[in-house]
Amino acid sequence: MSFIPKSKYTYISFHKPFGVLSQFTSEGGHPSLEGFGLPKGVYAAGRLDRDSEGLLILSDDGPFINKLLDPKFAHPRTYLVQVEGDPLDQDLNALRKGPVIKGYKTKECLVERPEPQPLIGERNPPIRERKNIPTTWLKLTLTEGKNRQVRRMTAAVGFPTLRLIRIAIGDLSLENLEPGQWREILKEDILSS
Structure with missing residues (x-):
């Protein structure tokens, strides 16, 4: 496992499985992010529909999430x-x-x-x-x-x-994460500039 230097903020790369909501509260009997042991205080940077799978970024860095989601940056x-x-x-x-x-x-x-x-x-x-x-x-x-x-x-x-x-x-790929797995990453892994 690679060493991640301590940062003021947390950045997570998560492989969201099919059928899981991109939020921490369950709705309509559908599972949420709550059951995956993710760090406290992070939230999804954007959405990935319940019937979609794959890379979901989570963080507690609000300004960075806003930059990632802002259409003017066209990531x-x-x-x-x-x-x-x-x-x-x-x-x-x-x-x-x-x-x-x-x-x-x-x-x-x-x-x-x-x-x-x-x-x-x-x-x-x-x-x-x-x-x-x-x-x-x-x-x-x-x-x-x-x-x-x-x-x-x-x-x-x-x-x-x-x-x-x-x-x-951005610059971050799903790599070898299996559905339901996550890893801590650096902000620079997502956007190099």
Whole structure:
């Protein structure tokens, strides 16, 4: 384990499992962050929907969280997205250009189809699959974070999201954290400037 110098603030990289709320209070019978042994006083820097998985940053550094979330800084967020269907280049280009969602044109983003497709373990519960319709993993990097934006973007171009995993925020990647695991990090690990 690497040594983390003592800081005035705490910064945590957490792999949020599917079905867990990005808050410390449970609602509607859904589990929250409370059961993962996270340090006292930290809170989520932004949100990751209950039905999404992956990297969640927690901290007690309010000004830093505000900077991380402020749209004017346009910090990148990268997702692996499993969609229903097999998007063609024209579909990927439509995503790159930013589809219109509820009257709002999303910003341009980076979209690629990783080849070979990533091997990702099954989710619990598993995604719904239809026998005659393939699924495809895409990698999207956005610089904005509207509510359920990735899901709405893929649906807008005809490919509903089945599974969504955030794998990076700024300079920080999920690395080898398993669902439910967390580690303390440095602020510089997230944003180098």
